[in-house]
Amino acid sequence: MPVHVRTVDLPGGPGRAALLTLDPGHPRRPFVLGPDPLRELDSALDQAERLVTEEGLVAIAVTGVPGAFCAGADLKQVASVTTREQSRGVAELGHAVLGRFADAAVPTFAFVNGTALGGGLELALHCSYRTVSTAARGLGLPEAYLGLVPGWGGTWLLPHLAGPEVAVRVTIENALANNKTLDGPQTLAAGIADVALEPADFLVESLRWTGSVLRGEVTPERRGPAPADEWEAALTRGRSVADTRVHGAAPAPYRVLDLLEAARVNSRDAHFAAEDDALTDLVVSEELHAGLYAFDLVQRYARRPVGAPEGVEPRRVTAVGVVGAGLMASQLALLFLHRLKVPVVLTDLDADRVEAGVERVRSGVEDLLRKGRLDPDTANRLRANVSGTVDKAGLAHCDVVVEAVFEELSVKQQVLRELEPVLSPEAVILTNTSSLSVTEMASVLQHPERFAGFHFFNPVAVLPLVEVVRTGRTDDPTLATAFAVGARLKKTCVLVRDAPAFVVNRISTRLFDVVARAVDAGTPLPVVERSVDALGLPMTPFRLAKFVGPAVMLHVHETLAAAFPERYRVPDFLPRWVEAGSPDLVAPKGDPVPTDAAAEVLTATGTGPDGAEILRQVQDALADEVARVLEEGVVATAADVDVCMILGTGHPLFTGGLTPYLNRTGAAERVIGHRF
Numbered sequence: 001m002p003v004h005v006r007t008v009d010l011p012g013g014p015g016r017a018a019l020l021t022l023d024p025g026h027p028r029r030p031f032v033l034g035p036d037p038l039r040e041l042d043s044a045l046d047q048a049e050r051l052v053t054e055e056g057l058v059a060i061a062v063t064g065v066p067g068a069f070c071a072g073a074d075l076k077q078v079a080s081v082t083t084r085e086q087s088r089g090v091a092e093l094g095h096a097v098l099g100r101f102a103d104a105a106v107p108t109f110a111f112v113n114g115t116a117l118g119g120g121l122e123l124a125l126h127c128s129y130r131t132v133s134t135a136a137r138g139l140g141l142p143e144a145y146l147g148l149v150p151g152w153g154g155t156w157l158l159p160h161l162a163g164p165e166v167a168v169r170v171t172i173e174n175a176l177a178n179n180k181t182l183d184g185p186q187t188l189a190a191g192i193a194d195v196a197l198e199p200a201d202f203l204v205e206s207l208r209w210t211g212s213v214l215r216g217e218v219t220p221e222r223r224g225p226a227p228a229d230e231w232e233a234a235l236t237r238g239r240s241v242a243d244t245r246v247h248g249a250a251p252a253p254y255r256v257l258d259l260l261e262a263a264r265v266n267s268r269d270a271h272f273a274a275e276d277d278a279l280t281d282l283v284v285s286e287e288l289h290a291g292l293y294a295f296d297l298v299q300r301y302a303r304r305p306v307g308a309p310e311g312v313e314p315r316r317v318t319a320v321g322v323v324g325a326g327l328m329a330s331q332l333a334l335l336f337l338h339r340l341k342v343p344v345v346l347t348d349l350d351a352d353r354v355e356a357g358v359e360r361v362r363s364g365v366e367d368l369l370r371k372g373r374l375d376p377d378t379a380n381r382l383r384a385n386v387s388g389t390v391d392k393a394g395l396a397h398c399d400v401v402v403e404a405v406f407e408e409l410s411v412k413q414q415v416l417r418e419l420e421p422v423l424s425p426e427a428v429i430l431t432n433t434s435s436l437s438v439t440e441m442a443s444v445l446q447h448p449e450r451f452a453g454f455h456f457f458n459p460v461a462v463l464p465l466v467e468v469v470r471t472g473r474t475d476d477p478t479l480a481t482a483f484a485v486g487a488r489l490k491k492t493c494v495l496v497r498d499a500p501a502f503v504v505n506r507i508s509t510r511l512f513d514v515v516a517r518a519v520d521a522g523t524p525l526p527v528v529e530r531s532v533d534a535l536g537l538p539m540t541p542f543r544l545a546k547f548v549g550p551a552v553m554l555h556v557h558e559t560l561a562a563a564f565p566e567r568y569r570v571p572d573f574l575p576r577w578v579e580a581g582s583p584d585l586v587a588p589k590g591d592p593v594p595t596d597a598a599a600e601v602l603t604a605t606g607t608g609p610d611g612a613e614i615l616r617q618v619q620d621a622l623a624d625e626v627a628r629v630l631e632e633g634v635v636a637t638a639a640d641v642d643v644c645m646i647l648g649t650g651h652p653l654f655t656g657g658l659t660p661y662l663n664r665t666g667a668a669e670r671v672i673g674h675r676f
Contacts, residue, residue, distance in 0.1 A: 002023050002025060002040060002184075003020050003021065003022055003023065003037075003040050003041050003043075003044035003049055004020070004023055004044075004505055005013070005018060005019070005020055005021075005044050005047045005051075005057070005491070006019055006021075006058065006633065007019070007051060007251065008019075008061075008207060008438040009012075009207075010058070010059070010207055010208075010210055010211035011204070011207060011208045011211055012056055012211050012212070012215070012424065013211060013215060013574070014210070014211065014215055015056065015057065015059075015214075016055070016056075016057050016058065016434075017057055017058060017059040017060065017061050017063045017092040017109075017207070017210065018047075018048035018051050018052065018059070018060045018241065019062075019063065020041070020044050020045070020048060020060070020061065020062040020063070021062075021063055021064065021065065021104050021422075022041075022063070022064045022065070022069070022070050023065055023535075023592070024065065024369065026345060026493040029068045030068045030070070030071035030072040030115060030227075030649070031064060031069075031072050031120075032067065032070070032073065032075075033072060033079075033094065033119045033120070033123075033639060034073065034074030034294065035075050035076040035077065035089075035090065036098045037074070038093050039093075040513035042096075042100070043096045044288040044611055045060075045097070045100050045101075045104075046295070047287070047427065049104065049105065049214075050062045052105060052106050053105075053346070054105075056059055056094075057106065057343065058106055059106050059107050059108070059109060059214060060104055060106060060107075060108045060109070060128070060431060061108070061109040061111055061206070061207075061210065062101070062108070062109070062110055062111070062114055062123065062124075062295055063110070063112075063203065063206070064112075064113055064114055065579065066113065066114070066292075067113065067114040067115075068110045068113070068114040068115045069110075069114050069115060069120055069136075069641060070109075070115075070116055070117075070120025071114040071115050071116075071117050071120055071370055072117055072118025072120045072121075072142075073094075074118040075146075075237075075292055075296070076296075077090075077150055077209055077281060078090070078148075079284050079289065079292045079514070080406035081284065082284065083284065083370055084280050084281075084284055084500065085326075085628040086283075087280045087281075087283035087284050088276060088280040090279070090283065091152075091275065091276040091279035091280060091283075092124075092309060093153065093275055094152035095153065095272045095276065096348060096663060097150055098119070098122060098126045098152050098153060098194060098470050099122050099126060099153070099272070099352075101123065101126040101128075101222065102126045102127070102128075102576055103597045106235070107128040107148070107213070107226040108127040108128045108129075108213065109128065109130070109131070109206070110123065110124035110126055110127040110129070110131070110173075111131050111202070111203060111206040111209050112124050112130060112131065112132040112133065112136060112139070112187075112193065113133045113136065113199070113202050113203070113476075114133065114135075114136050114137070114138070115136070115137065115138040116136070116138070116139045116644045117138060117139070117140055117141075117142060117181070118140075118141060118142060118150065118154075119152050120140055120153045121139055121140065121192075122141070122150060122153045122157065123152075123193075125153060125154065125157040125158060125161060126153055126157065128191045129194050129201075129210070129213060129220060130192065130194050130195050131193065131194065131195050131196075131198070131205075131206040131209055132187050132188060132195075132197070132413055133184050133198075133199045133202045133208075133276055133641045134162065134182060134184045134185055134186045134196050134198055134199060135184060135198075136184035136187070136201040137181070137183050137184075139167070139181055139182040139183070139184070139187050139192075139293075140170055140174055140175070140179070140180070140181035140182070141154050141158070141170050141171045141175065141188075142174075142175045142254070143171070143252045143255050143651060144172060144174045144176060144250075144252045145176060145177065145178070145179045146252075146288065146291040146292065146295055147250060147252045147282060147285065147287040147290070147291035147652060147653070147654045148252055148279070148282050148283070148288060148498060149252060149255050149259060149275065149278045149279065149282060150171055150256070150275075151275045151276070151278060151279035151352055152275070153272060153275070154171065154273065155256060155259035155263055155271070155275060156263045156266065156271040156275070157492075158171070158192070159226070159260055159263050160225075160263065160408070160482070160526035161191065161192065161222075161223075161345050162190050162192050162223070162365045162442075163191065163223060163230065163234075164226050164231045164234035164235065164260065164264075165230065165233070165234045165235070165499075166190045166191060166192070166228055166233065167260055168234040168237060168241075168257075168260065169190075170182070170190070170192075170284075171256050171260070171404075171565060172238040172242060172257065172302060173237075173238070173241050173254060174355050175253075175256075176241060176242065176245040176253060176265040177245075178650075183603070185194050187217075190373035191223065192263075192388075193607060193632055193667075194220040195209055195220070197209070205354070205416055208353050208582060215531065225272060225294060225455060225525045230337045231261075231264050232631065233262055234260075235257060236262060238257050238259055238260070238472075239254075239441060240606075242254060242257065242562055244442075244655070245532075245536075245538060245652075246536045246573065247534075247536060247537075248533065248651065249533060249534050249535065249536035249652075249654070249655075250536060250652065250654040251282070251285070251287060252282060252287065252654065253258075253477075255278050255281075257280065257637075258322050259271070259274060259275060264275055264667075264672075265541070265623045266397075266567075272442065279460070280597075286472065287654045287655075288385025288651075288654075289437070290655055290657075290660045290661070291653040291654045291665070293643065293651055293656045293675060294465060294646055294653040294655075294656045295659075297639055297657065298492070298643060298647065298653075300647060301492050301494070301643045302492045304492045305483055305486070305487070305492065305494070305495075306494065306495065306636070306637075306639075306640065307468070307479075307493075307495025307636075308478040308479070308480065308483035308493070308496065308621070309479050309480050309483075311364050311479040312476045312477055312479075313477070313480065313484075314480040314481040314483070314484035315400075315426060315428060315477060315480075315481045316399060316400060316479070317340060317342060317344075317399045317400050317401055317481070317484075317485060317488075318342055318343075318353070318450055319342050319343045319344070319345070319397050319398045319399060319403070320333075320336045320340065320342060320343070320344045320398055320399070320569065321344075321346075321347065321394075321395035321398035321400070321401035321402070322336070322344065322345070322347070322355075322401075322402050322404060323347055323348075323392070323395075323401060323402070323403045323404060323405055323415055323419060324346070324347075324348060324403070324404040324405040324406075325347070325348035325354050325356065325357025325358070325363060326348075326351045326357065326405075327348045327360070328432065328456075328458065329348075329357060329402075329404040329405075330346070330348065330360035330361050330364070330434065331364075331456075331458075331459065331460035332367070332404055332456065332460055332461075333346055333357070333361045333386065334340075334360075334361045334364040334461070335460055335461060335489055335631065336402075336489070337361060337365070337382050337386055338364075338368060338374075338382065339366075339484070339488055339489045339490060340488055340489070341382075341421070342383075342385070343379075343385045343386075344386050344387075345386075345387050345388065345389060345391055345394055345395055345398060346358060346361070346387075346388045346389075346459070347388065347389050347390060347395060348388075348390065349390070350390060351390055354388035354389065354390055355388065358386055358387065358388040361386045361393060361639055362383050365379050365382045365383050365386075366379070367550050371454065387429060392418055392419055392422050392634050393422045395422065395423065396422050396423060396424070397424075398423070398427060399424075399426070399427055399428065400427065400428045400429075400430065400481065400485060401419065401423060401428070401429050401430070402429060402430045402431070402432060402454060403415055403416065403429065403430070403431045403432065403598045404431075404432040407434060407435070407436065407552070408431065408442065409436050409440060412431065412436065412441050413434065413440075413441055413443075413444045414439060416429070416444050416445055417444050420446060420447070421444055424449075425447070426452050426612065427450065428451075428452075428481045428482070429445075429450055429451045430451075430452055430453070430454035430479050430482060431450075431451070431452075431454065431486055431517045432453075432454055432456055433453060433455065433555045434455060434501070434505055434555075434556060435500060435502070435505055435555065435559040435560070437472040437474075437498060437500070438451070438452065438469045438471050438498045439472065439498045439591050440474070442471050442473060442474075442637075447475050448471065448473040448474075448476065449474060449475040450472060450475065450478050451471070451473075451474065451478070452468060452471070452474045452478050452479060452482050452499065453468065453469025453496075453502070453602070454466060454468060454469070454482055454485075455467040455468075455469065455502060456488075456491075456547065457504065457648050458546055458547075459591050461501060463505070463546065463648060464490070464491055464492050464647045464649075465490045465491065465492055465494065465643075465644060465647035465648040466486045466489075466492070466493045466494075467494055467496045467502045467504065467644065467648075468482050468483060468486065468493045468494065468495050468496065469491075469496055469497075469498050470495060470496075470497065470498065470500060471498050472498075472555045478578070479495075479656060480631070480640060485524050488605075493580040493598070493645065494635065494640055494643055494644050495635070495636075495640075496640075496644075497633055497634050497635070497636055499629075499632060499634045500559055500560055500563035500564070501559060501560055501563075502627065502634065502650035503634055503635055503640070503641060503645075503648075504630060504644050504645065504649055506560065506625065506629065506634075507622060507626060507629065507641070507644075507645065507658070508645075508649055509553075509556050509560055509568065510567070510621050510622060510624075510625040511532070511541070511621065511622060512547055512553070512557075513557070513567070513569065513571070513621070514614065514617045514618045514621050515528050515532065515541045515614060515618070516533065516571035516574070517569075517571070517608075518531070518539055518596045518608045518609050518617075518640070519596055519602055519604060519608070520571055520572045520604050520607040521604065521606055521607075521608030521609065521623040522574065522604045522605055522606030522612065523607075523608030523609060523610070524587065524609050525542065525586060525588075525592070525594045525598055525602060526543075526591070526592050526593065526594065526667040527610065527611050528541065528611075528614060528616040529541060529543075529586060529592035529648075530543055530592065530611060531611035531612075531614035531615050531618070532614070532615060532618055534568075534615060535618075535651070535655065535661065536651075536654060536655055537651065537652070537654040538650040538652075540586070542585050542586050542592070543586060543592070544649075546582065546584055546585070546588075547645060549582065550574060550577045550578045551578050551582065553574060554570065554574050554578050556569055556577060557569070557570045557574060558573065567624075567625075573601050573602050573603070573604070575601075576603075577601045577651035580597065580600060580601055583595065584597065585597060585598040585601060585602065587601075616667075619662060619665055620665035620667055620670060620671050622658065622667065623662045623667040623670050623672060624667050624669040624672070626641055626658065626659060626662065626676065627671065627672045636660040638676040641658060641659055642656070642657025642658055642659055642660070643657070644659055644675060646659045659676035660676075662676060663675040663676055
């Protein structure tokens with residue numbers, strides 16, 4: 001990965017600058033910082049400083065190739081580090097090289113023209129000044145998401161530049177929110193960049209702005225030291241977020257917060273030494289290597305889904321039908337409308353339901369416009385492209401039709417009987433069932449080969465997984481079309497065999513079955529809620545059940561209890577919860593304190609297992625169910641299970657997904673006699 005050095009004129013004076021360009025050497029790969037690129041950057045800085053001395057250059061600037069600045073550390077090289085000595089060497093090398101931008105004899109400028117993650121953003125933070133493109137996306141310090149800390153200056157530079165509130169937001173809140181990042185305007189608003197410039201002439205305008213700074217015509221604002229109460233408020237919020245997201249199950253977020261707290265009083269050099277210590281510990285930790293495995297796995301499946309038939313052309317999709325106009329169906333319709341940019345038609349039993357569904361979709365378009373994810377012209381086209389009808393014949397022109405009606409087999413079969421005759425022979429029919437047999441649904445079709453499961457997860461716009469369910473009759477063109485549509489929807493598709501509740505709901509329900517048995521046995525609800533904190537799940541069991549919907553949970557439990565009565569049962573309290581209107585049983589936020597409704601729904605008396613025993617039972621049950629899913633061929637590999645659980649339920653990257661966690665805790669060997 002070369003770093004090119006050239007001299008450039010600063011428009012209007014006061015002289016010339018050395019411009020370093022980070023070049024990944026490949027059009028589809030970003031520039032990343034490993035030992036070799038860092039040494040290349042070090043040599044480029046040697047050259048730039050010679051030019052400063054010999055030719056009187058007045059500044060050093062660094063930028064990336066069009067659209068990308070620097071994507072941070074080379075994770076493959078990080079994964080290859082096995083000793084603390086190697087780990088410390090990487091930490092110290094990064095500080096030594098990037099620190100040269102802060103210690104240079106002339107002002108330094110970062111022209112952030114695109115993605116700047118981790119060490120890439122830290123490089124920019126070391127510079128004296130920063131411009132950012134208004135089109136830039138993907139700026140942040142996501143290290144805690146993977147099991148690391150921003151270890152090349154980020155935990156000292158960012159709070160001193162933009163304040164502790166911004167530092168906590170970027171390193172903790174955004175990182176633990178599935179690696180949320182900033183765009184160019186947000187980076188400016190946060191005080192990280194000094195100016196945001198349009199992308200068309202970004203380099204020229206950055207050089208022009210550099211000249212104006214050096215001539216004294218522009219003086220970028222710098223905030224003073226943050227008061228003590230601002231530090232305290234930010235760090236308290238950060239610890240609350242970390243507790244909520246990882247429940248103490250991962251060390252990295254807490255190491256980040258410790259470093260941010262220390263940055264308040266540390267000198268720069270003392271702090272960088274503390275970052276070296278933290279990186280030395282974490283780079284060789286089990287959590288990091290689990291996180292890197294999971295991160296790489298998710299990236300690979302997103303690029304090339306496993307199970308998509310090779311060499312088979314998907315059918316062209318020019319219009320989509322959605323059967324059903326309820327909340328889930330409306331979410332699906334909005335997703336298809338937004339991503340595919342084709343006409344979408346909803347149908348339901350009566351005009352009022354159809355009208356309500358269409359209105360929900362159009363309101364969703366308004367939300368996207370308000371959030372800046374659509375321009376007004378596109379929003380107008382999308383609003384015009386959604387329509388509704390009570391007549392299924394109105395779907396006759398659709399190339400793909402998604403069935404999303406009430407989760408009852410007989411209802412879905414009746415819909416399919418009515419739907420098939422009105423569609424073209426080439427149309428693909430997909431069902432969004434969460435647990436019913438796709439094969440039994442297909443039994444009423446004249447052409448079951450064009451039918452497959454296409455199971456989304458709620459909320460549809462957020463969770464990236466789709467389980468693509470193949471029956472024994474589904475043909476390759478149908479499967480290829482499902483995978484192609486999933487890719488256009490920006491979803492990760494995993495091929496699963498038709499089996500009760502497929503993968504995610506089956507395994508997740510086994511977990512809930514264990515905690516539900518504990519509740520039925522009399523274990524206090526707060527103990528049950530906290531018992532599985534070690535899994536690092538984003539929601540406690542009963543908060544997740546409320547979010548999914550107790551009626552949905554009841555249906556899935558009934559399905560699995562009928563299929564596997566030796567392992568699954570319908571919890572005693574679950575029908576009462578549904579009958580009571582599915583109220584919150586624990587406080588929605590903060591400590592999982594039981595609500596008044598819990599006393600009416602959870603009527604068990606006795607002494608159930610304690611938290612440690614519940615966790616062990618959960619681990620063993622999960623290991624058993626994963627082994628059964630693999631033995632039955634529901635999915636092909638343990639990696640398929642990990643992708644499903646990471647993307648479908650939010651199993652965190654720092655556990656590596658589910659099977660590495662079961663390996664590390666010994667559950668796999670306890671239950672099946674070997675590691676996954």
